[in-house]
Amino acid sequence: MAQITYVEAIRGALEEEMRRDDRVLVMGEDVGAKGGVFGATAGLFSEFGEERVIDTPLAEAAIVGVSIGCALAGLRPVAEIQFLDFIPPAMDQIINEAAKIRYRSNGDWSCPMVIRAPCGGGVHVHGALYHSQSLEALFAHVPGLKVVIPSTPADAKGLLLSAIRDPDPVCFFEHKALYRSLREEVPEGEHLVPIGKSRIARAGDDLSCITYGATVHEALAAAERLGQDGIDVEVLDLRTVRPLDREAIIATARKTGKVLVCHEANLAVGVGAEVAAIVAEECFQQLDAPVMRLGGPEVPAIPFAEPLAEVYCLGPEKIEAKLRQLAAY
Amino acid sequence: MAVSESAPAIAADLTQDQLRSMYRDMVLGRLLDDRILVLNRQGRAPFAISGQGHEAAQVGVGYALRRGYDWLVPYYRDLTLVMVMGMEPRDHLMASLGRAQDPNSGARQMPGHYGSRAHNIVTTGSPVATQILHAVGVATAFKYRGEDKVVVTSVGEGGTSEGDWHEGLNWAAVHRLPVIFLVENNSYAISVPQSRQMAVAHVADRGPGYGMPSATVDGGDCLAVFAAAREAVERARRGDGPTLLEAVCMRLQSHSSDDDQRRYRSPDDLAQMREHDPLERFRRQLEGVGVLAEGDADTIRKDCQRVIEAAQAEADAAAPPDPATALRHVYQEG
Ligand SMILES: Cc1ncc(C[n+]2csc(CCOP(=O)(O)OP(=O)(O)O)c2C)c(N)n1
Ligand SMILES: [Mg+2]
Numbered sequence: 001m002a003q004i005t006y007v008e009a010i011r012g013a014l015e016e017e018m019r020r021d022d023r024v025l026v027m028g029e030d031v032g033a034k035g036g037v038f039g040a041t042a043g044l045f046s047e048f049g050e051e052r053v054i055d056t057p058l059a060e061a062a063i064v065g066v067s068i069g070c071a072l073a074g075l076r077p078v079a080e081i082q083f084l085d086f087i088p089p090a091m092d093q094i095i096n097e098a099a100k101i102r103y104r105s106n107g108d109w110s111c112p113m114v115i116r117a118p119c120g121g122g123v124h125v126h127g128a129l130y131h132s133q134s135l136e137a138l139f140a141h142v143p144g145l146k147v148v149i150p151s152t153p154a155d156a157k158g159l160l161l162s163a164i165r166d167p168d169p170v171c172f173f174e175h176k177a178l179y180r181s182l183r184e185e186v187p188e189g190e191h192l193v194p195i196g197k198s199r200i201a202r203a204g205d206d207l208s209c210i211t212y213g214a215t216v217h218e219a220l221a222a223a224e225r226l227g228q229d230g231i232d233v234e235v236l237d238l239r240t241v242r243p244l245d246r247e248a249i250i251a252t253a254r255k256t257g258k259v260l261v262c263h264e265a266n267l268a269v270g271v272g273a274e275v276a277a278i279v280a281e282e283c284f285q286q287l288d289a290p291v292m293r294l295g296g297p298e299v300p301a302i303p304f305a306e307p308l309a310e311v312y313c314l315g316p317e318k319i320e321a322k323l324r325q326l327a328a329y
Numbered sequence: 330m331a332v333s334e335s336a337p338a339i340a341a342d343l344t345q346d347q348l349r350s351m352y353r354d355m356v357l358g359r360l361l362d363d364r365i366l367v368l369n370r371q372g373r374a375p376f377a378i379s380g381q382g383h384e385a386a387q388v389g390v391g392y393a394l395r396r397g398y399d400w401l402v403p404y405y406r407d408l409t410l411v412m413v414m415g416m417e418p419r420d421h422l423m424a425s426l427g428r429a430q431d432p433n434s435g436a437r438q439m440p441g442h443y444g445s446r447a448h449n450i451v452t453t454g455s456p457v458a459t460q461i462l463h464a465v466g467v468a469t470a471f472k473y474r475g476e477d478k479v480v481v482t483s484v485g486e487g488g489t490s491e492g493d494w495h496e497g498l499n500w501a502a503v504h505r506l507p508v509i510f511l512v513e514n515n516s517y518a519i520s521v522p523q524s525r526q527m528a529v530a531h532v533a534d535r536g537p538g539y540g541m542p543s544a545t546v547d548g549g550d551c552l553a554v555f556a557a558a559r560e561a562v563e564r565a566r567r568g569d570g571p572t573l574l575e576a577v578c579m580r581l582q583s584h585s586s587d588d589d590q591r592r593y594r595s596p597d598d599l600a601q602m603r604e605h606d607p608l609e610r611f612r613r614q615l616e617g618v619g620v621l622a623e624g625d626a627d628t629i630r631k632d633c634q635r636v637i638e639a640a641q642a643e644a645d646a647a648a649p650p651d652p653a654t655a656l657r658h659v660y661q662e663g
Contacts, residue, residue, distance in 0.1 A: 025473065051472075051473055052473070054469075054504075056500070057496070057499055057500050057503060059496040059499070059500070061462065061492060061493055061496055062462055062465070062493070062496035062497065062499075062500050064462075065459060065461075065462025065463060065465070065466065065493060065496070065497070066462050066463075066465045066466040066469060066497075066500060067466060068462070068463050068466055069402075069451075069462060069463035069464060069465055069466015069467040069468070069469065069470070070466040070467070070469050070470050070473075071466070072451055072452075072463060072466065072467060073400075073466065073467040073469075073470030073471070074470060075469075075470050075473065077466075089492070092456055092459060092493075093459060093462065093493075096454055096455075096456050096459065097454060097456075097459050097463070100454060101452055102658050102659065102660065102661070103437065103658050103659050104434055104437055104438050104442070104444075104452055104454060105433070105434060105444050105446075105452035105658075106431075106433075106434050106435030106437060106657075106658055107435075107657070107658035107662075108432075108444060108445070108446045108452065109444060109446060109451070109452045110661065143659050144659055144660070146660075167660075167661035168660045168661055
């Protein structure tokens with residue numbers, strides 16, 4: 001097995017799936033000769049040609065809307081939105097069209113498509129307000145969509161293959177800080193990770209930290225530090241934020257009795273609120289502390305300058321401090 | 330209205346049976362539309378949206394397509410057009426009465442939100458002009474697979490102000506896709522006149538801006554629309570790309586059952602419009618060339634009435650949807 005990065009895993013998944021299934025095509029801004037601004041489609045243009053790796057006009061609603069049409073006509077489009085921050089023009093197509101096609105036609109039509117987009121930022125990413133947002137909650141609210149946010153190269157591949165083969169529209173958000181920072185062994189060939197199933201990234205008995213995306217790695221670092229003091233933290237990587245893996249959320253909460261939910265996205269009305277509600281509803285008797293949450297503050301997005309970005313971002317320290325607070329409760 | 334003069338010439342290469350059938354489809358659309366408005370006024374159909382005044386344009390376009398082969402991504406005024414594509418009066422009555430057998434949506438959507446896989450009619454929602462992009466995607470699939478199918482998508486002139494419409498035309502022209510962008514221009518978007526939607530005289534004036542052939546035709550002249558649509562279909566089929574086709578129609582009824590156009594249109598305007606009813610124009614035209622003999626129009630009308638009566642009897646007797654189905658089909662089942 002090869003050691004590859006997160007973005008290489010995504011590129012490889014697209015390539016394998018395009019070789020396997022000629023209904024799969026890729027479209028987006030700069031996905032062709034350039035291979036995407038992050039290289040996620042590098043090499044696909046020369047292998048599969050301009051009819052299958054389509055450099056689209058600069059129009060996000062059209063990228064999604066045309067992909068919907070392709071899906072309705074029997075193809076398996078993978079749309080790339082260059083940055084998740086630029087997806088709002090396509091929201092109508094995603095929420096009112098893709099998500100509702102099966103329901104509104106009483107099952108007569110379906111919309112199997114993937115919308116890929118780099119998301120997230122960080123203190124050293126310098127994406128600022130419009131190249132770093134984490135907007136997954138907007139999509140996770142909508143029945144008809146699935147929302148996947150892998151945290152490792154192996155999951156990126158396995159979940160992307162599952163997303164492309166899924167019979168319904170899948171939002172697939174890739175944290176840009178992970179693209180080249182991680183390298184791990186990724187199984188070659190068929191490696192399918194099911195959508196809607198979480199993963200215990202670190203087993204532990206004392207506290208549960210439920211998270212997803214790049215924050216998984218920050219939570220793992222924080223957990224190591226607590227481990228040195230004999231506090232055993234379980235880290236649950238949700239992998240999919242719609243549908244949530246309720247069983248696994250309930251299981252870890254019941255096991256440890258103390259739950260911290262954290263994510264990079266803004267805290268208020270975020271995915272964490274839904275996770276916390278599940279824990280409150282299903283595990284009240286087993287809880288030894290109130291469910292705690294950590295997330296982005298009440299500002300629109302991550303600012304550019306590092307001292308400002310520090311205020312927004314979590315990082316292992318803030319997670320560690322919150323976990324210690326939870327442990328002491 | 331450049332193409333309208335060619336109408337008699339076209340009549341020559343449509344058979345008499347085809348011409349009669351075109352007329353019948355227009356009459357069926359009109360009478361069914363009327364019936365649905367009656368059901369609405371009786372309080373039995375909660376919502377109705379009428380296509381009266383658009384029938385000639387819809388039949389003209391529909392007859393230029395290969396039924397069961399080409400695709401349609403319609404909008405809510407296309408009652409007559411979706412019947413040309415294969416839907417039936419009973420389908421519309423099921424939808425209007427909110428019956429489980431509504432083939433569009435199982436009574437989940439308001440009537441007028443068409444869709445039928447069996448007839449290559451793509452499911453549609455309410456946001457104006459989103460469907461334009463779906464048609465471009467469908468055409469992308471046709472081209473990708475090397476098929477010579479074409480897709481028609483329709484919208485009102487108001488809908489052409491939406492970004493999706495512009496994005497769709499631009500994309501289709503760039504990629505030379507087999508789409509016909511039909512604009513059924515009835516001069517109003519609910520109450521807002523065309524002059525408040527665009528600063529050009531004709532929607533088709535925008536064609537050159539996208540690098541796309543375009544035409545404005547008299548949408549009350551069924552054969553003129555047929556001629557223009559056939560040209561557009563042939564262009565698309567042979568791989569020469571999209572066409573913008575504007576059919577100038579009239580909206581004989583209010584925007585919907587929740588609107589009263591007497592509040593924003595003058596009595597003169599409304600009366601004048603009725604004098605140019607496309608059904609009457611086509612009847613006179615066909616009688617003039619002897620395709621319809623005396624009494625034929627009446628026979629066709631009665632025959633359509635019978636079809637509608639039978640369809641309504643079926644819809645009246647049909648069951649409402651089972652509440653247990655309300656939670657189904659959000660995602661693939663099983
Ligand atoms: C995005 C969106 N905005 C507003 C509406 C409400 N609405 C429905 S039809 C309509 C007018 C459309 O006029 P036009 O495109 O000219 O078509 P017509 O109804 O005249 O055939 C409006 C404003 C809507 N359905 N979708
Ligand atoms: Mg109009």
